Amino acid sequence: MSKEVDKSEYTSVSQNVKIVPIKKAPTIGHRHLQAFLYFLMGFVAFGFRVCLxxxxxxxxxxxxxxxxxxxxxxxxxxxxxxxxSFFCGYMLPQIFAAYVAKKYGAKWFLVGTMTVQSLLSFLTPFTAAHFGEIGMMISRVMQGCCQGFIFPSCAHFLSVWIPPQERSRIGSTIYTAGKGGTLFALIITGLLAASSYGWPMAFHFFGVCGLGWCILMIIFGYDTPQEDSRISCVEQEYIETSLGYTQDAVNLKTPWRKILTSVPVWALLAAQTGSNYCFWTILTQIPSYMNYMMNFDLKKNGFWSAMPYLVFWILGTVFGILSDWMINKGIVSRGAARKIFNSIGLLIPACALIALGFTRSDQTTQAVALLIIAVGLNAACFSGFAVNHVDLSPNHAGSLMGFCNGFAQTSGIIAPLMVQLFIHDVRNPLEWRNVFFLAAAVNIVTSTVYDLFGSGEIQPWNSVESEEDDKK
Known part of the structure; x- marks a missing residue:
């Protein structure tokens, strides 16, 4: 079986992919190695984000x-x-990133952007000392641009490497890698910043991690199963059959008009935006909340700020396995599973945030417990909206992720600015209450929209036949 194949010619054209693999796949195979590389990428990338x-x-x-x-x-x-400012840069390359991942493969773009981000991280202490706040903003915008390639590439990876029956658990594992990176970064940054090496060492540390990932990706990474010279014929055949692969001369164009008029896409966009707003509100502000409201020192701050993300990381894998089991056993449809887990990930955290708004500064145990619930159970969303892009359109999953993720990341810009609008005294619990109540309201509204209008079915505009009909 030849491995020299043009990746752009491989498209999943089945309107309703029937999962009938002709052979049992290896329990551990090269698809898992590729997934592990993407997992590590997310882990390191969120370390860069959270460090600051x-x-x-x-x-x-x-x-x-x-x-x-x-x-x-x-x-x-x-x-x-x-x-x-990170998110100003992060939004910019999303659609372009989806295009290059689909057309040329993501490997070398990811290696290049991770290298640039690693160098920018090394230079952060120099940037802060010589260029001040403006220099830091520019550096963060550039780092955001580099990370804008990550999630569209992950969505494309799932569409070409991972069979539908494994998508929830592998997809949720990859997407929750960022929360593992968040957990690690909160702890290690707090320890390094409190050490004799000071805060610059944390930026240097993650720079080394980023370059290390680049080396691994260069050696072991492949864009498609057809390019992987080490994959077994059995595993490649299993992947292609499960995904409904066919070699087709048609180079599918992204049907933007149909995407932008698709109700399930807008429901997906609402859920992704709501989840991101809550996530970034908590992530960017939890160290300040712990420091000024809970009176934790820097080491303790980093440790307790990280605990919710440990729970998130663990539950992300648990929810992914449970979701796949429910779907594969026929207990619920794919769409119902997505809505169930998405509701768990948005509505229960909303209740926790409302309760957190009434927590006093001397109730540290209650505050940490509520933050663990608010962040930890949000992991269910990664078996909800986060893998829904591939459900709706395997052929255009990268483009769909680029569009939704690019728009949804506006919440990463808005969340810190809303905190700045609400909070004038960082030790005032009433001002923090407004922040938490707003995040809870966003969760409730966007969860409702997704439950009403979301879908787990492949959309008509996914197929080659749909494109050919448009040309007639």
Whole structure:
């Protein structure tokens, strides 16, 4: 079986993919190795994102910085703008990233962008010292651009490597890798910032991790099963049959008009935006909340800020396995499973955030427990909307992820700015209550929209036949 195949010629054209693999696949195969590489990418990428959320406290508060020889910048007044500037860059390449992943493969674009981000991370202490807040904003915008390639590439990867019957557990594992990276980054950044090396060491550490991932991807990464010279014929045949692969000369164009007029797509977009708003509200502000409301020191801050993401990481895998089991056993339809887990991931955290709004500064145990519920159960969304792009359109999953993720990431810009609007005294619990109530309301509204209008079925505009009908 030849491995030299044009990846653009392979499309899943079946309108309703019937999962009938001709042979049993290896329990552990090369699809899992590729999934592990994408998992590591998400893990490291979120380390870059989260590092600054903790370090910004040490960078701007001399009382927190344990090493007097490390510079601090207490005069900085645009901390929330620095945090949100990442998403200004993150939104920009989403559609382009989906296009290049589908047309040329994602491997070398991911290696290149991860290399650039690693170098920018190394240079962050220099940037802060010589270019101040403006320099930090520009650096974060550039890092956001680099990470804009990640999720469209993940969606494309799932559509060409992972059979539908494995998609929930492998997809949720890949997408929750970021939360594992968040957990790790919150802990390690707090420890490094509190050490004699100070906050610059955290930026250097993640720079090394990023370059290490690039080396692994260069050696072991492949864009498609057809390109993988090490994959067995049995596994390749299993993947292709399960996905309904066929070699077709038609180079599918993305049907943007049909995508933009598709009700399930807009329902998916609503759920993704709502989940992102809640996630980034908590992630960007939890270190400040722990520091100023719960009075935790930097080491304890990093540890307790990380605990909700440990639960998230564990539950993400559990929910993925449970979702696949329910679908494969015929207990619920694919669409029903997506809505059930999406509701768990948005509505229960909304209740926890409302309760958190009434928590006093001396109720540290209750606050941490509610944050664990709010963040941990959000993992169910990764068996909900997060894998729904591939459900709706295997052929255009990368483009669909690029569109939805690009738009949804506006919440990453808005969330820190809304916090800045609401909070003028970081020790005032009433102001924090407004922040939590708004995030809860967003969760409830967007969950309702998805439950009413979402779908788990492949859409008509996915197929080659649909494109050919448009040309007639």
């Amino acid at each position: 959320s903790v370090n910004i406290v040490a960078m701007t508060d001399p009382l927190v910085n344990s090493n007097p020889d490390i510079p601090t910048y207490p005069h900085w007044t645009k901390k929330n703008l620095i945090l949100s």
